[in-house]
Structures are given as structure tokens and as C-alpha cells.
Amino acid sequence: MEEQKRGPGRPRKVAGQVARWVPPEGWSRLVAWVSPEEKLALKRVAVEAGVSVADLVRSLAGGLAAGVVAPEELIDQVRRGTTVMEKIPTLFERDGDFRVVDRPRAECAWVFAGEGAPTEKVDGTNVRLTVRSGRLVRVEKRRNPSAAQKKLGIVDGWYADTAEGAAEDRWILAAADGTDVTGWPDGEHPCEALGPRIQGNPLKLAEHLCLPFDREAPVYEGVPRSYQGLREYLAGLESRFAPGAPAEGIVFHHPDGRRAKIKRKDFPKSA
Structure with missing residues (x-):
């Protein structure tokens, strides 16, 4: 089959000149090699923050330089950098932008079967x-x-x-x-x-x-267990621990100890 030729892309502002970003005076380039898993983790955080990975790294460096982030707050995280944290599984699979899609994860089937008690997820x-x-x-x-x-x-x-x-x-x-x-x-x-x-x-x-958790984790009644139902429910859910603030999400607790979670920010911003 004959290969199709690509059409012209967006014209350059200056013909024959490649567009380049010029850093401010005095800036230097910092290069770090990361694993595919670490790269995905950085991208996920950047997506949730609505910034590029470069802006994410610069904001961290800027916070350290301005004293907003204390060095000691990061030391333990650096020491544990190779540790793989055991995560509570998210109810749905994710797309390339790390937003959940309407495809339940097999390991969370018990939630969709109506099992487990839903409580507020708090980020600490x-x-x-x-x-x-x-x-x-x-x-x-x-x-x-x-x-x-x-x-x-x-x-x-x-x-x-x-x-x-x-x-x-x-x-x-x-x-x-x-x-x-x-x-x-x-x-x-x-x-x-x-x-x-x-x-x-x-x-x-x-x-x-x-x-x-064993004293102040009230169970929510009537929590939906479908993709669209949870999306709409979490959009207006207020925190019970900080009235006036939106709840981060829901954690389902199974009697046998299994847990599954879903956060408001997990869903895409537009329908």
C-alpha cells in the first residue's frame, strides 16, 4: 500500500527557524534520569495540579528557595524514594491522562456487588x-x-x-x-x-x-456505586470533618479488611 504523505503542520512564525524557549538570565538546566514508573508518577501529580512536569519541579525548587517548603519535610521522602507504597486500589481503570474511565477494576468487584461500608477519605x-x-x-x-x-x-x-x-x-x-x-x-x-x-x-x-478510623469514621448512607453516580455524588459532597470544605473522596471498607477508593479529582473535568 502506498504510504500517504502528511500535510503541512502549523506554519512557523519565522520560516526556517525552529521555535525555542529562552530561559531567564542566570537560569541553568538540571537533568535527572527517572524510571518509567517515576515519570508516570510525576506526570500524574502534574495533571492533578494542572501544570507541566517542568513547572511541578520548578515549583518545588521555588518553594525550597523561598522557605515555603522546609528541607526537613523532604528528607524522609528522599530516603524512602525507592520504597513502593502499598496503595488502596482505585475503583476504576485510568486513561492516559490518569483520569478514571467507566471500567471497574476487577479487584474492586466486591464494591459493585454492594459489599463494604463507605466512609470519607481524608488525605493525611x-x-x-x-x-x-x-x-x-x-x-x-x-x-x-x-x-x-x-x-x-x-x-x-x-x-x-x-x-x-x-x-x-x-x-x-x-x-x-x-x-x-x-x-x-x-x-x-x-x-x-x-x-x-x-x-x-x-x-x-x-x-x-x-x-x-475506629472512632470517628462515620458511614455514609446511600452512596452510589456506579461511575456516573459516584461522579455526581462526589462533586457536591461536603467533608464531615471540616464542614464547608469538599470531601476528597470515599473509601469502601470490606469486613475482611479489603479497601477501595475513589476521589473527586479522579474523574475528568468535562463530561
Whole structure:
């Protein structure tokens, strides 16, 4: 079959001259090699933020230079850079722009079968608080197996102790200290640490605190379980933990421990 010739593209402003972006005076180029998985992760964050990957990297560097982002906030993340975090599966498959499409994920079939209880998804850091006689005696943070550990068959995460004075634990401990546990029963309580310096503070909280899943995670009634139904439901869902702020999403909890999630931002902006 004879190859079809491509038509002319957009004409250049100056014929014969390739368009180039000229950086401001004093700027230099930074080159980093990343894996395909890391590249996709960067692209996903950039898409959700509505910026290019280059702007995403520059905004991070700009935040460090301006003192908006503290270096110690990034140190632990850099040290854990090769760790593969165990993610709660999203209900639907994603397209090339990382938006969900109307195609349920096989591993989440139990949700569409009507199983599991829906609760509000909050974006923080997973921790565990141990309480004795109304007093906080231990603060732990979530750890998940690395890629190498997963190859050895280690698939479940665990909790590791935080350390007083450790920069990477500063805001987790602030959240724990800001939580009133006097009425909590003795035991270990899984929580989400939230606040101004944690995960961008999407709920716009004024103080750091820990939200216990086993005490303050009310179940939502009448949550739809279809693509369009969830899209419309989440578009107007208000957070129960921060009235006036939109809820980030929904997490379905199965009695056997399985979980599945869907976020408002997962859906494409236009129909």
C-alpha cells in the first residue's frame, strides 16, 4: 500500500527557524534520569495540579528557595524514594491522562456487588496511636514493603516507632500531641494524621490532629456505586470533618479488611 504523505503542520512564525524557549538570565538546566514508573508518577501529580512536569519541579525548587517548603519535610521522602507504597486500589481503570474511565477494576468487584461500608477519605499520613488509661504512650507511622521485599513475598505493611526530635516525624508527633485521647479505650488505634504541614492540608485545618478510623469514621448512607453516580455524588459532597470544605473522596471498607477508593479529582473535568 502506498504510504500517504502528511500535510503541512502549523506554519512557523519565522520560516526556517525552529521555535525555542529562552530561559531567564542566570537560569541553568538540571537533568535527572527517572524510571518509567517515576515519570508516570510525576506526570500524574502534574495533571492533578494542572501544570507541566517542568513547572511541578520548578515549583518545588521555588518553594525550597523561598522557605515555603522546609528541607526537613523532604528528607524522609528522599530516603524512602525507592520504597513502593502499598496503595488502596482505585475503583476504576485510568486513561492516559490518569483520569478514571467507566471500567471497574476487577479487584474492586466486591464494591459493585454492594459489599463494604463507605466512609470519607481524608488525605493525611497513616499512623497508629497506643493509649493506656486515657494517655498517649506510643506513636507509630506506617511502613510498606519495598519492591525488593515484595519479591520475597512480604506484601503487608507494618508500623514503625516515631522518634522525638526526628525531623521526618515532627508533624506526625505534632498531630498526636494535638489529639485528645482522654476518652479513648486502652488499645492501638489506627489514625490519619492531618494538619497544616501534612499532605498540603486539603481540609484547611488550623491545627494538627489525628483522626481515629475506629472512632470517628462515620458511614455514609446511600452512596452510589456506579461511575456516573459516584461522579455526581462526589462533586457536591461536603467533608464531615471540616464542614464547608469538599470531601476528597470515599473509601469502601470490606469486613475482611479489603479497601477501595475513589476521589473527586479522579474523574475528568468535562463530561
